Amino acid sequence: MHTEPAVLAGAAQQIAGAAMELETGLGTLEATVTTQNPWGGDEPGTLFGAAYTAVLSHALETYGSHVQLLITAAEGLAGWAERVVEADRESDALFTSLHGRLGG
Numbered sequence: 511m512h513t514e515p516a517v518l519a520g521a522a523q524q525i526a527g528a529a530m531e532l533e534t535g536l537g538t539l540e541a542t543v544t545t546q547n548p549w550g551g552d553e554p555g556t557l558f559g560a561a562y563t564a565v566l567s568h569a570l571e572t573y574g575s576h577v578q579l580l581i582t583a584a585e586g587l588a589g590w591a592e593r594v595v596e597a598d599r600e601s602d603a604l605f606t607s608l609h610g611r612l613g614g
Contacts, residue, residue: 515598518591522584529580536573 543566549555 513590513594515591515594518587518594522587522591525580525587526584529577529584532573532580533577536570536577539573540570 547555547559549558549562
């Protein structure tokens with residue numbers, strides 16, 4: 511398998527950027543949908559508001575967990591890129607050492 515560390519690192523940065531954008535958008539959405547009570551305070555409005563708030567809370571938690579999943583994915587890709595670079599360095603050092611021992 512051929513792996514390009516720079517491509518992995520670039521993808522990690524893009525995913526991290528997407529996570530930050532999602533987090534910002536989620537904050538904006540949350541501020542918008544939680545600041546008003548457009549359904550009123552009567553009995554039907556109160557019932558609707560309770561259901562709406564429960565569903566909204568679950569949705570915001572779910573989207574928030576997706577932010578964390580994206581961050582975890584970005585960290586994983588960045589770590590993979592670093593491990594590939596380190597493995598290449600170690601291989602180069604080993605072959606250089608072997609070459610030197612063989613009189614190269």
